[in-house]
Amino acid sequence: MKKTMILVMTICLIFSGTLLWAAGGQAGGGASGQVTIEMTQWWQPEMPAGSFEKVISDFEARNPNIRVNTINLPYSQVLEQLTVGGATGTLSDVYGMNPPWLRDFIRQGIIEPLDEYIARDNYDMSQLATTLEIEGNHWMFPVSIFLTAVYYNVDHFRAVGLTGTPATREEFVEYARRLTVPARNQYGWVIPLGLANPNGSQHEVLNWAWAGGHRALRDGRPNVDNPGVASAVAHIQTLYRDGLVVPGAFTKVEQEKIEDFSSGRTSMLISSNAHINLLRQRNPNLNFDIFRLPSPAGFTGRPAVSISAWWISMFQRGRNKDAAWQLVKHFLDVDQNSHMASNANSFPGNRNSRPDFVTADDLFAKFYEIFQTSELLNEFNGLPNAPGLQRAFVEELHALLENRQDVNATLRNTQARWQRVFAEAGL
Numbered sequence: 001m002k003k004t005m006i007l008v009m010t011i012c013l014i015f016s017g018t019l020l021w022a023a024g025g026q027a028g029g030g031a032s033g034q035v036t037i038e039m040t041q042w043w044q045p046e047m048p049a050g051s052f053e054k055v056i057s058d059f060e061a062r063n064p065n066i067r068v069n070t071i072n073l074p075y076s077q078v079l080e081q082l083t084v085g086g087a088t089g090t091l092s093d094v095y096g097m098n099p100p101w102l103r104d105f106i107r108q109g110i111i112e113p114l115d116e117y118i119a120r121d122n123y124d125m126s127q128l129a130t131t132l133e134i135e136g137n138h139w140m141f142p143v144s145i146f147l148t149a150v151y152y153n154v155d156h157f158r159a160v161g162l163t164g165t166p167a168t169r170e171e172f173v174e175y176a177r178r179l180t181v182p183a184r185n186q187y188g189w190v191i192p193l194g195l196a197n198p199n200g201s202q203h204e205v206l207n208w209a210w211a212g213g214h215r216a217l218r219d220g221r222p223n224v225d226n227p228g229v230a231s232a233v234a235h236i237q238t239l240y241r242d243g244l245v246v247p248g249a250f251t252k253v254e255q256e257k258i259e260d261f262s263s264g265r266t267s268m269l270i271s272s273n274a275h276i277n278l279l280r281q282r283n284p285n286l287n288f289d290i291f292r293l294p295s296p297a298g299f300t301g302r303p304a305v306s307i308s309a310w311w312i313s314m315f316q317r318g319r320n321k322d323a324a325w326q327l328v329k330h331f332l333d334v335d336q337n338s339h340m341a342s343n344a345n346s347f348p349g350n351r352n353s354r355p356d357f358v359t360a361d362d363l364f365a366k367f368y369e370i371f372q373t374s375e376l377l378n379e380f381n382g383l384p385n386a387p388g389l390q391r392a393f394v395e396e397l398h399a400l401l402e403n404r405q406d407v408n409a410t411l412r413n414t415q416a417r418w419q420r421v422f423a424e425a426g427l
Contacts, residue, residue, distance in 0.1 A: 036067040037320045037327065040081060041096030043144070043310055043344065044072035051343035059330045066323045086110035089317055093324040097140045097311040099132060099381035103425065105313075106135065112314040113137035117325045128332070129351050130307070130376040140313035143331050144346035146272040147307045148203050149370055150294075151279070154287040156186070156267040165291040169208065169235055172268075172294050176244040179267040188244040190266040191236065192252040193397060198390040199254065202380055203306050204270055205397065208232035210304035210377050212296045217379050221427075222418035224393070225411035231296065233400070233407050240401045250398055262286055272308065273367040274345055290363060292370050304375040309349070347371045384425035392417040 044052040056068050071092060073081060079101060085091030086108055097111070105111040115137050118125065125131060130142050152165065156179055166172040176188025192200045206216055206229070214228025239245055246252070246266050254271075261269040262282035270293065279286060295303050312331050314324045330336055334352045341348040341355035347368065348355060358368040380386040393414050400410040 034065050034067065035320050035323050036069060037094065037318075037323050038069045038071065038092040039094040039096075039327065040071040040073065040078065040085075040092040041310075042073055042075040042078045043096055043340075044070065045074060047343045051339070055331065055336050055339060058336065059327060062330070063323075063326055066326065068327065082110070086315075091315045091317070093315055093318040093320055094327050095313060095315065096143075097313045099140075099309075099311060099378070100383070100386035102132075102134060102139060102382045103384045106139065109316050111139050112316040112318070112321065113139055114141070114314070114325075114328075121325075121329075123329070127350050127352055129347070129349055129371075130309070132311075132381050134382045140311040141328060141332055142309045142349035143312050143337065144310040144340055144344045145307055145349060145371070145376065146274045146309065146346050147305050147367065147371055147374070147376065148207060148270055148272055149290040149292055149305075149367060151261060151269040151271055151275075151288050151290050153261070153264065153267045154289050156264070166294050168297040169212070169294050170297050173235070173238055173242075173244070176239060176268065177242070180244045182243070185265055187246045187266050189239055189268045190246040190252070190257045190260045191240070191249050192254055192257045193249045193394050193401075194251045194253045195391055195394060197253050198387065198394040200252075201390040201393040201397070202378065203272075205232065205236055205393070206379065207270065207293060207306040208235055210306060210375075210379075211293045212299050213301045213303070215379060222415055222422060224418060225408070225415040230407050230411055233397070233410060236397070237400060237407065249401075258282070261288075273347070273364065276361075276363050276367075277345060290366050292374075302373075302375055304377040305370060307376045307378050309378075310344070310346070384427060385421050388421055389418055392421070 056070060060067060071081070078096065079098070082091060082095055082101070086105065091110060102111065117123070118138065125138070128141060129145055131138060132140065157163070160178045162175060162178065166175045179188040180186065191204045194200070209216065209229045209232035212228060212232065214226065214232070216222070216224045216229055240249065246260050257266070257269060258271065258275060258278065259282070260266045262279050279288065292303070293305065312328050314321060314328060318324055331340065332350050334350055337348045337350040337353040338355060340346070341353060342357060345357070345364075346355070355364075355368070357364040359365070380390065383389055396405075396410045396414045396417070399405045400407065405413070
């Protein structure tokens with residue numbers, strides 16, 4: 001009897017210890033039930049001191065059983081950190097995401113699909129300003145959104161008698177003609193088509209198609225060689241052929257176009273709201289304003305506008321997924337998202353949020369009106385090897401602008417190259 005009692009007690013102790021070990025491993029916390037999660041992002045270094053930290057401290061105050069450790073990196077280091085962490089299984093529970101990384105992260109099992117959490121909490125997806133669904137799942141939410149418009153030099157406009165802004169694509173060309181004065185090293189527009197960072201294919205080329213209601217994809221697959229994209233590319237060809245753009249487009253990158261505008265070398269510039277304060281710092285005497293990227297004459301639909309964004313996601317193999325999900329939702333809370341947008345000079349991922357600057361700064365207010373009245377679009381989001389797709393398009397544009405092929409051949413070649421990228425990705 002005594003031996004039996006000892007055996008039962010031993011089994012109970014072992015079983016209890018196993019449960020405690022399992023609970024501790026699952027929760028990642030101690031006996032108090034508190035858990036610690038980690039977040040990696042590049043946002044904190046790009047915001048005013050203390051503003052990102054406030055979002056985290058507010059979360060911890062609302063969730064006293066969860067502590068958040070943050071890894072704050074420059075953007076240039078984030079992808080490497082996430083790739084290494086994903087491969088070794090040591091990735092942060094929550095991380096800032098850039099959509100061009102998405103396909104690889106899905107394939108590698110790095111990123112957690114969010115639809116189960118959305119359904120469980122009956123989370124209202126309609127409150128998000130934009131969403132991205134790939135392979136039937138949502139993988140990330142937008143926290144801060146940056147969109148494009150046309151900046152223009154007010155003094156240049158006045159000097160040639162232009163009192164308004166171009167309302168159509170055709171008027172944009174005519175304005176560029178009047179503003180181009182090569183003898184003064186002044187041109188109507190600037191387009192960066194350098195291959196080092198070929199995102200000019202997005203903001204400066206396809207953006208014109210999107211503003212006219214056209215797309216480069218159909219059902220998520222390449223559809224570049226269509227009349228809508230062709231008309232946008234022909235528009236670029238006209239501006240370039242007629243000498244209305246700053247010379248050196250084939251090697252120019254985004255930073256250089258900012259310098260061209262701040263120095264007065266170009267009168268018009270397509271760029272993000274993130275560059276308002278940068279331009280003010282570069283040239284405090286620069287008198288500039290913005291307008292919406294024009295659509296073709298006769299277009300009456302809702303225009304789309306090119307965006308980039310800070311997205312948030314979760315690690316598929318994270319140990320504290322429920323806590324991670326709570327942090328994801330926290331960043332999209334109306335008040336927290338307003339705070340993020342206000343301090344990142346961005347627009348909110350939650351439609352119900354409102355940044356402070358829209359009532360204090362006329363230029364941000366104009367951007368906010370575009371934000372509210374446009375479809376927010378970036379067709380490269382979630383595509384396989386998005387930088388490779390952009391580079392292929394820009395290389396074909398080089399051939400067009402050097403008169404080595406026409407618009408139709410440019411788009412046929414781009415279509416074929418995009419299809420090869422999709423095939424290599426198994427899509």
